[in-house]
Amino acid sequence: MSEYILEMKDISKSFPGVKALDKVSLKLRPGTVHALMGENGAGKSTLMKCLFGVYSMDEGRIFYNGEYVRIANPFDALRKGIAMVHQELQPIPERSIAENIFCGRYPAKLPGVVDHARMNAETAEVLKKVGLDPEPERKLGTLSVSQIQLVEIARAVSVGARIVIMDEPTSSLTSSEVSKLFGIIDSLREEGVAIIYISHKMDEILRISNDVTIMRDGQYIGTWPAGELTTDLIITRMVGRQMTNLFPRKENTPGETVLEVENYTSINPKSFRGISFNLRKGEILGVSGLVGAQRTELMEGLFGLRASVSGAIIYKGVKFKCSRPKDAIDHGIALLTEDRRRTGIFGVLSVADNISVASINKFHKYKLMIDGKKINELVEANVKKLSIKTPGIRTLIQSLSGGNQQKVIVSRWLANDPDVFIMDEPTRGIDVGAKYEIYCIIADLAKQGKSILMISSEMGELIGMADRIMVMCDGRVTGFVEGDEMNEETIMELATRFETEDEKYA
Amino acid sequence: MLEAVKGVQGKKVINFLLNNAIIILLVAISIVVGILRPSFFSTLTASNLMRNTAARFIIALGVSGCLITRGTDLSAGRSVGLAACIAATFMQRSDYASKVYPNMGDVNILLVLLGVVLVAVMFGAINGTVISFLNVPPFIATLGMQTIIYGICLVFTGAQPIGGFREVYTNVASGSLFGITVLPYLAIISAVCGVIMWFVYNKTAHGKYLYAIGGNENAAEVNGINTRRTKIIIYATAGAMYGLAGFLLGGKAGGTSVNLGWGYELEAIAGCTIGGVSTNGGVGRVSGILVGVLVFELLRIAMQFMGVEPSYTYIVQGLVIVLAVAVDMRKYVAKK
Numbered sequence: 015m016s017e018y019i020l021e022m023k024d025i026s027k028s029f030p031g032v033k034a035l036d037k038v039s040l041k042l043r044p045g046t047v048h049a050l051m052g053e054n055g056a057g058k059s060t061l062m063k064c065l066f067g068v069y070s071m072d073e074g075r076i077f078y079n080g081e082y083v084r085i086a087n088p089f090d091a092l093r094k095g096i097a098m099v100h101q102e103l104q105p106i107p108e109r110s111i112a113e114n115i116f117c118g119r120y121p122a123k124l125p126g127v128v129d130h131a132r133m134n135a136e137t138a139e140v141l142k143k144v145g146l147d148p149e150p151e152r153k154l155g156t157l158s159v160s161q162i163q164l165v166e167i168a169r170a171v172s173v174g175a176r177i178v179i180m181d182e183p184t185s186s187l188t189s190s191e192v193s194k195l196f197g198i199i200d201s202l203r204e205e206g207v208a209i210i211y212i213s214h215k216m217d218e219i220l221r222i223s224n225d226v227t228i229m230r231d232g233q234y235i236g237t238w239p240a241g242e243l244t245t246d247l248i249i250t251r252m253v254g255r256q257m258t259n260l261f262p263r264k265e266n267t268p269g270e271t272v273l274e275v276e277n278y279t280s281i282n283p284k285s286f287r288g289i290s291f292n293l294r295k296g297e298i299l300g301v302s303g304l305v306g307a308q309r310t311e312l313m314e315g316l317f318g319l320r321a322s323v324s325g326a327i328i329y330k331g332v333k334f335k336c337s338r339p340k341d342a343i344d345h346g347i348a349l350l351t352e353d354r355r356r357t358g359i360f361g362v363l364s365v366a367d368n369i370s371v372a373s374i375n376k377f378h379k380y381k382l383m384i385d386g387k388k389i390n391e392l393v394e395a396n397v398k399k400l401s402i403k404t405p406g407i408r409t410l411i412q413s414l415s416g417g418n419q420q421k422v423i424v425s426r427w428l429a430n431d432p433d434v435f436i437m438d439e440p441t442r443g444i445d446v447g448a449k450y451e452i453y454c455i456i457a458d459l460a461k462q463g464k465s466i467l468m469i470s471s472e473m474g475e476l477i478g479m480a481d482r483i484m485v486m487c488d489g490r491v492t493g494f495v496e497g498d499e500m501n502e503e504t505i506m507e508l509a510t511r512f513e514t515e516d517e518k519y520a
Numbered sequence: 521m522l523e524a525v526k527g528v529q530g531k532k533v534i535n536f537l538l539n540n541a542i543i544i545l546l547v548a549i550s551i552v553v554g555i556l557r558p559s560f561f562s563t564l565t566a567s568n569l570m571r572n573t574a575a576r577f578i579i580a581l582g583v584s585g586c587l588i589t590r591g592t593d594l595s596a597g598r599s600v601g602l603a604a605c606i607a608a609t610f611m612q613r614s615d616y617a618s619k620v621y622p623n624m625g626d627v628n629i630l631l632v633l634l635g636v637v638l639v640a641v642m643f644g645a646i647n648g649t650v651i652s653f654l655n656v657p658p659f660i661a662t663l664g665m666q667t668i669i670y671g672i673c674l675v676f677t678g679a680q681p682i683g684g685f686r687e688v689y690t691n692v693a694s695g696s697l698f699g700i701t702v703l704p705y706l707a708i709i710s711a712v713c714g715v716i717m718w719f720v721y722n723k724t725a726h727g728k729y730l731y732a733i734g735g736n737e738n739a740a741e742v743n744g745i746n747t748r749r750t751k752i753i754i755y756a757t758a759g760a761m762y763g764l765a766g767f768l769l770g771g772k773a774g775g776t777s778v779n780l781g782w783g784y785e786l787e788a789i790a791g792c793t794i795g796g797v798s799t800n801g802g803v804g805r806v807s808g809i810l811v812g813v814l815v816f817e818l819l820r821i822a823m824q825f826m827g828v829e830p831s832y833t834y835i836v837q838g839l840v841i842v843l844a845v846a847v848d849m850r851k852y853v854a855k856k
Contacts, residue, residue: 319742340744349742357742360735362802371732372743374725383723426743 018077019044019208020177025064025074034060037074038234040227042177045206047199049219049240052229052252053473058212061229062179065210066098067091089118097170098179105162107155112137114154115169140172141165145194160187167198178202179210182305184218196222214304214510216245228252246503253473253502261453261478266460268297268481273434273465278315278325286312286489289325293434293465298456300480301469303509307486309469310352313436317342317349329434343372348427352438352469354416358423361412365404366393368411368422373429396425400455417448424455435459436467441475453479473502487511541847542794542811545840546818553822560825563701570702571693573817574710575600575765575772580788580795580809581717582761585754587792588734590801591651591658593758594785595665599643601781602673603636603766607689608682608776610635616684629688637763643669644759648752666785673778683775693772706768713761718806720757730754735802790837791816794844815840 020042027035035057042048050058064071067085076083078094085091088098105114112133113120121136123129138148144164154162163183170178184192199209199222213219219226219240226243228235228251235251273293280286286308293299303309314320316327318336326333329345336342342349351357360368370377370389377392379385393407400421404414411419420440427435440456441449456479460466470476476483482496485508493508537544554560579596586593610632612619643665650661697703721727729750732740740747770776795812797804816837823833 317742338744339742340746343744351739351742357736357738360732360739360802362735362798362800363731367728367731371728371740371745374728378725383719384725384728386723 018042019079020065021077022061022065023075023077025061025071025076027060027064027069027071034232035064035071036232038229038232040210040234041237042208042210043225044176044208045203046224047203047209047211047222049211049213049223049226050229051212051214051219051226051248052235053471056229056252057232058229059181060232062098062181062210062212065091066096066179092118092173092175095174095176096179097173097175097177098181099163099166099170099183100181105154105166107153109154110151111141111154111157111165112150114165115140115172119173136172137168140168143171144168144198160191163187164191164195167195171198171202175207177208177210179212181212182214183211184213184215192218215512216248216510219248220245249503249506253506260450260474262450262457264298264457264460264479264481266296266298266457266481269295269463271295272330274326274328275316276326276328278312278327279323280308280311280315280489281321281323282311284489285320286315286486289491291484291491291494293467295433295465296460296463297482298460298466298468298480300476300483301467301486302471302473302476302483302505303486305471306488307509308489309486310438311489312486313349313438313467313469317347317436343430343432346431346433348430348432348435350420350423350427350435350437350440352442354419354423354442359411359419362410364408365397365402365411365414365422366390366407369393369396369426369429372426376429392429396428400425401451415444415448417444417451420444420448420452421455424452432464434465434467436469438469439471440468441470441472449475473505476505477501485509488513538847538850542796542815542844546811546815549818549822553825557825560822565821567696567701567704569814569817569821570707570710571704571772572820573813574704574706575769576784576787576791576817577710577810577813578713578761578765578768579784580791580813581713581806582758582765583785583788584717584792584797584804584806584809585730585758586658586662587789587797587799588730588801588804589751589754590734590737590799591751591754592662592789593644593647593755594659594662595643595647595669596662596758596762596788597781597784597786598666598669598673599640599759599762599781600766600769600784601776601778602643602669602676603640603763604770604773604776604780605673605677605682605766605778606639607632607636607767608685608770609677611685611689611771612682613684613686619684620680620682626686629686629692633764633767636767637760640759640763640766641756642759644762645752645756647759648755651755652748652751670778677778679778681775681777685771685774689771690774691771693768706772709764709768713764714806714810721806726750726753731802733801734804787816788813790841793848794841796848798848812844815844 018041022040024037024039025035026037038057038061040061052058060069063069065076065085067087067090076085083094085094106117115137116133120128121132134150137150141148141150144167146161146164146168154165157165167183183195187195202209211223220243223240225237226240226248227237228248230252271292272295276290278286278289289312301309311320315322316336318338318341327336334345360371366389370392374384377385377388390407397404397407402418402421404418411422414422437456441452444452456466456468468476468480477500482494483500483505484491485493485495485505487509492511495504579600583593583596609620610627611629614626647662647665650656651658692705695705697705697708721730729740729745732745733747733750737747766781769780773780791813792804792809793799794815795808795810797809819836819840820833823836
């Protein structure tokens with residue numbers, strides 16, 4: 015029996031254009047809680063997905079109880095005794111709690127016939143263990159988000175897992191539920207179960223973990239006993255990186271206020287609330303925050319994709335109601351969405367169609383038909399101006415690299431000549447070289463007097479590009495930083511300023 | 521080294537064959553049957569092929585818009601039937617014994633055409649509205665409409681067959697331009713529809729929106745496209761096509777009943793998918809649809825010439841549908 019229940023050695027994993035993990039290692043002792051920390055995009059979730067068999071790794075080896083193992087898929091992982099409580103839960107809401115817990119391993123009396131009595135009895139037992147009412151036949155979808163999270167944990171317990179991965183398990187729990195969770199974690203620990211715990215909340219980490227491993231930019235920084243660490247030390251190790259000349263020189267000069275947002279509040283009480291800020295002409299306003307800070311939701315709200323219940327948008331001194339994207343577009347606002355595949359590109363259409371789709375009404379000929387020649391001119395001009403690398407303008411956009419796809423979408427909006435550019439994670443999934451080109455485009459737009467709202471999970475990028483940074487935490491704006499205050503420590507402190515229970519109900 | 525080059529070239533050849541499988545199949549069928557039965561290559565065969573494909577092509581054009589936007593239209597066949605029955609009622613000879621409205625005079629044929637098209641457009645617009653505003657999945661919305669239209673048709677005709685058409689009506693279906701066998705009116709009307717739809721799909725903003733919605737509806741919305749209005753126009757346009765096709769088929773058959781048009785929607789969907797319209801959305805060309813529809817009819821005629829019992833035709837057609845789509849899906853799977 016080796017000292018470690020799990021050893022991950024030199025794990026590497028690349029996605030097209032990005033090296034997500036670069037020789038990362040992790041050693042897990044049985045009966046301990048091992049915290050895994052790092053900024054968004056540091057590679058924590060990717061590493062865990064490699065362990066759980068969701069991704070196949072490019073390089074590296076996994077030793078489980080000292081033996082070299084290959085984990086082919088999540089089912090394989092579960093069978094070996096590795097369970098994961100997911101950041102984005104993927105349950106089946108229309109089926110019962112019991113069926114969710116036993117999904118894929120239903121107990122059977124006869125081959126193929128599910129033994130419901132046994133399944134329900136075992137579910138009731140494990141539900142009691144995690145402090146939920148023993149209602150195995152209740153439809154999962156009728157539970158609250160935090161209860162569903164506890165069901166996921168119950169599932170991990172019921173498979174008899176020796177390793178439980180918890181990815182942000184407390185993100186939707188109240189503080190009393192959190193203490194209950196910690197109780198469960200303690201009892202698991204006593205049974206010799208090892209827990210990998212991913213969270214951004216420093217106090218939680220310091221409270222329950224034995225060891226802490228820190229990652230940064232897909233690399234392993236180090237592992238320390240939790241007792242030797244403080245919040246400051248963790249933050250410094252998480253973010254501390256040498257900033258070289260990664261960004262273009264800024265030549266923009268912010269002018270008068272273009273966009274004012276006052277007390278903007280979502281229809282969803284868990285989303286953004288009471289948001290106020292203003293954006294000046296030629297300014298790059300960065301927006302920072304952790305996963306779940308509701309930054310994207312806010313931007314989609316401003317663009318008319320999500321409903322608000324109160325607050326106002328004042329654009330160039332005039333209040334305007336934005337109930338659908340067309341309203342925003344007509345006012346000269348553009349949105350570069352976060353998820354390029356889902357809401358950005360039209361994969362099966364050509365580069366030309368992708369560039370012209372939002373401005374097609376400007377190219378009418380004889381009222382009825384569109385002026386193909388003028389559109390081609392527009393497309394050719396943009397391909398040249400933003401140096402989009404494509405074999406031709408009729409090439410399908412899905413065959414271009416991420417960076418070039420992003421440039422296509424930027425030129426799509428440029429054709430509408432917007433004044434305000436909302437850019438949600440403009441460099442996500444783009445390789446380093448292309449990132450610089452996108453930065454140059456952004457800097458150039460600001461220089462031309464366009465106002466830019468730039469959301470990014472990479473703090474370095476915001477500090478390098480923005481004139482000011484607005485920091486959000488859990489649906490609220492927790493502060494603005496500019497000048498010397500624009501450093502990672504200050505931003506991180508604001509981004510983790512969660513409301514206490516008292517504030518929530520104040 | 522040489523082996524490797526051969527391998528690459530072999531792959532290229534295979535890809536070329538698979539990517540153009542349908543056209544190759546069309547040509548191969550024609551050549552084989554033409555050699556075995558020399559009478560196959562005749563103006564009569566060509567004319568038959570064109571007459572029988574004309575209405576199917578028009579219906580397939582209508583359905584294609586729905587398919588490209590990841591929808592479908594199961595009410596197509598019944599719309600065609602209703603349009604045919606309405607047209608038939610107004611195109612009966614005044615001296616015909618069992619005339620539905622004995623006292624009605626001769627109505628202008630163009631007026632009748634306009635009327636049935638408008639009725640079909642109305643049903644299409646209702647489909648589009650239900651799909652856009654009530655968020656009913658297209659499969660269900662048009663399934664309901666299919667049944668409703670059939671019921672309306674039963675009520676309207678009293679389940680009685682309608683016959684005894686004026687010559688001006690039957691002539692549209694049986695006649696040909698300047699009396700030339702290979703220029704039947706049906707084919708010309710059908711070709712005009714093809715050209716119009718090609719223009720709409722490729723040269724208008726509406727066409728660009730259609731492909732954009734099919735390619736990525738979420739992104740279309742973000743880009744300010746009025747997806748609801750566009751979808752209503754698509755389903756209404758489809759209705760117009762069914763109305764016209766029904767009008768033509770009534771005249772072609774020389775008599776109509778409520779059963780006319782039954783199952784045509786499935787044949788149209790099959791024709792579209794064989795012709796490369798992707799059910800994943802955003803992909804489809806008018807030329808492909810024409811080829812898809814032609815394959816069906818050509819298979820039928822070819823098997824007739826070879827003396828195969830008609831019942832077997834269905835088995836072969838079914839196989840072609842599945843194989844054609846399987847070959848087409850290769851392209852998308854390979855890209856992941």
